[in-house]
Amino acid sequence: MRAPSPPVLISAEDITKRFALPQTIWRRITGRPQQYVHALNGVSFQIHKGETLGIVGESGCGKSTLARCLVRLHDCDEGRICFEGKDIAELRGAERRHFNRRVQMIFQDPYSSLNPRMRVRQILGEALGVHRMRPRNEIGARIAELLDLVRLPRDAADRYPHEFSGGQRQRIGIARALAVEPEVLVADELVSALDVSVQAQVVNLLLQLQEKLQLTVVFVAHDLRLVRHISHRVAVMYLGNIVEIGPTESLFSAPRHPYTKALLDAAPELDPSRRRRSPATRGELPSPINLPGGCLFSTRCPHVFERCRVERPALSSRGPAHEAACHLTEFGRPTAVKADRAKGVSRVSP
Amino acid sequence: MNPALEVRGLTTTFDISGFPLTAVDRVSFDVMPGEVVGLVGESGSGKSVTLRSILRLIRPPGMVSGQVFWHGRDILAMSEQELRGVRGREIAMIFQEPMTALNPVLPVGLQIEENLKAHTDLDAGARKARARELMDMVGIPEAGRRLTDYPHQFSGGMRQRAMIAIVLASHPKLLLADEPTTALDVTIQDQILKLILDLRDQFQMSVVLVTHDLGVVAETCDRIAVMYAGRVIETGRVTDLFAEPHHAYTRGLLGSVPRTGTERSMLLSIEGTPPSLADIPPGCAFNPRCSFATDICRREPPKLEEVVPARYAACHHHRAVAASGSPLS
Numbered sequence: 001m002r003a004p005s006p007p008v009l010i011s012a013e014d015i016t017k018r019f020a021l022p023q024t025i026w027r028r029i030t031g032r033p034q035q036y037v038h039a040l041n042g043v044s045f046q047i048h049k050g051e052t053l054g055i056v057g058e059s060g061c062g063k064s065t066l067a068r069c070l071v072r073l074h075d076c077d078e079g080r081i082c083f084e085g086k087d088i089a090e091l092r093g094a095e096r097r098h099f100n101r102r103v104q105m106i107f108q109d110p111y112s113s114l115n116p117r118m119r120v121r122q123i124l125g126e127a128l129g130v131h132r133m134r135p136r137n138e139i140g141a142r143i144a145e146l147l148d149l150v151r152l153p154r155d156a157a158d159r160y161p162h163e164f165s166g167g168q169r170q171r172i173g174i175a176r177a178l179a180v181e182p183e184v185l186v187a188d189e190l191v192s193a194l195d196v197s198v199q200a201q202v203v204n205l206l207l208q209l210q211e212k213l214q215l216t217v218v219f220v221a222h223d224l225r226l227v228r229h230i231s232h233r234v235a236v237m238y239l240g241n242i243v244e245i246g247p248t249e250s251l252f253s254a255p256r257h258p259y260t261k262a263l264l265d266a267a268p269e270l271d272p273s274r275r276r277r278s279p280a281t282r283g284e285l286p287s288p289i290n291l292p293g294g295c296l297f298s299t300r301c302p303h304v305f306e307r308c309r310v311e312r313p314a315l316s317s318r319g320p321a322h323e324a325a326c327h328l329t330e331f332g333r334p335t336a337v338k339a340d341r342a343k344g345v346s347r348v349s350p
Numbered sequence: 351m352n353p354a355l356e357v358r359g360l361t362t363t364f365d366i367s368g369f370p371l372t373a374v375d376r377v378s379f380d381v382m383p384g385e386v387v388g389l390v391g392e393s394g395s396g397k398s399v400t401l402r403s404i405l406r407l408i409r410p411p412g413m414v415s416g417q418v419f420w421h422g423r424d425i426l427a428m429s430e431q432e433l434r435g436v437r438g439r440e441i442a443m444i445f446q447e448p449m450t451a452l453n454p455v456l457p458v459g460l461q462i463e464e465n466l467k468a469h470t471d472l473d474a475g476a477r478k479a480r481a482r483e484l485m486d487m488v489g490i491p492e493a494g495r496r497l498t499d500y501p502h503q504f505s506g507g508m509r510q511r512a513m514i515a516i517v518l519a520s521h522p523k524l525l526l527a528d529e530p531t532t533a534l535d536v537t538i539q540d541q542i543l544k545l546i547l548d549l550r551d552q553f554q555m556s557v558v559l560v561t562h563d564l565g566v567v568a569e570t571c572d573r574i575a576v577m578y579a580g581r582v583i584e585t586g587r588v589t590d591l592f593a594e595p596h597h598a599y600t601r602g603l604l605g606s607v608p609r610t611g612t613e614r615s616m617l618l619s620i621e622g623t624p625p626s627l628a629d630i631p632p633g634c635a636f637n638p639r640c641s642f643a644t645d646i647c648r649r650e651p652p653k654l655e656e657v658v659p660a661r662y663a664a665c666h667h668h669r670a671v672a673a674s675g676s677p678l679s
Contacts, residue, residue, distance in 0.1 A: 195392035195562070195624060197392060197603060197620035197639075200605070225608040228613060249613075268543075269565060269569070272588045275568075276544075282541070
């Protein structure tokens with residue numbers, strides 16, 4: 001029996017976000033319309049309390065934009081993001097500050113996301129001051145507590161970011177986010193700038209902290225192995241859309257979207273006995289400025305047929321809590337993409 | 351069969367402000383004809399400098415010593431003229447960031463023709479045709495039309511393909527690839543690695559692939575050399591080394607990579623960070639991070655020795671490490 005799922009903490013409803021490209025003089029003279037990068041094209045999902053949701057995709061798929069929308073570093077153009085049922089774009093004053101405190105972000109680059117002219121004590125203390133978390137005389141004790149939490153030496157408080165290695169800086173970033181006792185951590189490519197052996201340390205730390213502090217984590221990354229390791233549920237993004245979302249186990253063992261399958265096949269496994277000789281995909285990502293019509297993956301999909309080119313598939317159920325956006329498996333057949341191959345090919349032939 | 355490339359005691363030091371740093375320390379390895387050898391390590395381990403030292407691409411204040419035999423001839427002792435016959439012709443190199451390796455103000459087709467001009471005696475018409483053929487071979491769609499495109503009009507994956515086309519112009523016998531897919535997305539990385547393997551088969555080429563990703567090694571390499579703090583600390587066939595690491599660092603590295611079946615468990619991480627070149631610990635460079643370390647490790651640097659046939663490791667406690675098993679099994 002499945003346990004009842006915990007309450008929904010954050011829900012995104014059909015959000016879109018686009019960025020205007022700089023208008024060139026030539027385009028202005030010739031009166032051509034403004035061009036946009038379509039970063040998010042109607043993304044909907046929910047995050048449950050206490051879970052880790054992994055968001056995975058290739059560069060330009062909109063995963064970082066999505067992370068930034070979740071903490072309101074960007075406002076969505078359409079759709080809305082609700083935190084405990086309230087639209088975060090509508091929050092004002094004390095409510096907004098409260099939201100900002102409870103949802104914290106850790107950034108990708110441990111070199112540019114910490115102010116080089118502040119000591120660690122100031123970096124950690126600043127947020128405590130802004131949110132008036134502690135009386136002034138207790139701030140020192142709280143900083144020591146935070147350093148213990150991320151396993152940095154106590155004397156780190158009086159040093160500057162440049163005195164630390166990449167892994168240690170990322171720990172400072174985590175401590176900074178945790179300083180204000182958040183409930184949700186949004187981690188954008190938390191470890192991708194780090195060496196492999198150091199990655200493992202930070203990943204272990206994140207898992208321990210989540211357990212200890214009952215955190216909800218949104219883990220955005222391009223590395224499938226990491227996402228699989230960390231997440232309870234995974235959303236796969238392609239060109240600003242979620243193409244598949246589901247429990248980690250079922251998504252990785254039986255992917256229902258051809259893109260998910262291609263991504264899994266392309267990711268190098270640590271097993272020299274399981275080599276493939278032909279590439280998992282052909283072709284490259286289409287431009288997010290001029291999106292293809294129909295299914296966004298139709299330009300690279302090995303199973304493409306006429307309907308894919310005209311109609312964009314919506315997410316539909318493929319099993320318990322598992323959804324995919326593909327015409328091929330839309331009819332609820334309990335088969336994975338692999339088994340659909342023969343069918344897909346026969347449909348293409350006249 | 352004789353090795354195509356024999357690297358013996360390769361040492362590269364950089365003397366900046368009178369304080370010499372050893373980036374590559376007595377590195378030795380062989381590459382057989384048609385073999386793909388992976389050179390693996392974390393940032394600062396000396397893997398890229400090793401590759402550049404082989405082709406004498408190190409400039410002062412960098413100093414290279416040791417021997418690099420290419421079919422019996424020592425590259426490090428060649429005259430400039432001899433070297434020109436080898437570098438770019440018999441041994442070619444591709445880099446991590448193709449945008450900085452390509453000339454931004456010349457069309458891609460012209461850059462391929464340049465290499466054909468330098469290394470073949472084809473006339474202008476034949477060069478153009480050959481350039482188109484090469485672009486086609488590396489999988490650039492509409493090759494004929496894209497000959498006149500500039501590098502900025504190519505995507506990252508296409509630029510790397512163009513780099514490979516340039517390199518193939520001279521029919522190299524050895525390809526040195528310095529993190530060729532690190533800047534690319536996983537589906538494009540997969541395409542480029544498969545392309546390199548296809549070309550290896552087609553041209554009987556050897557490949558030295560520098561990477562930090564053990565998954566890439568598992569997918570592509572026949573043999574592997576693991577580097578730490580400028581030294582090769584373990585070598586062997588990929589399957590053997592993954593099944594039974596003999597060095598604690600290799601074991602830790604394998605355990606640091608998440609894999610199927612270990613979801614949400616603690617990874618076997620390595621404490622601490624790789625040492626800076628200016629501050630390499632005495633004895634075995636890995637000893638402060640090693641859970642097997644004893645007094646001898648802090649005193650004496652271990653030699654790279656044959657621990658089982660065709661397997662070399664530089665670890666005082668290689669038996670204990672091997673006995674503790676691979677984190678993969």
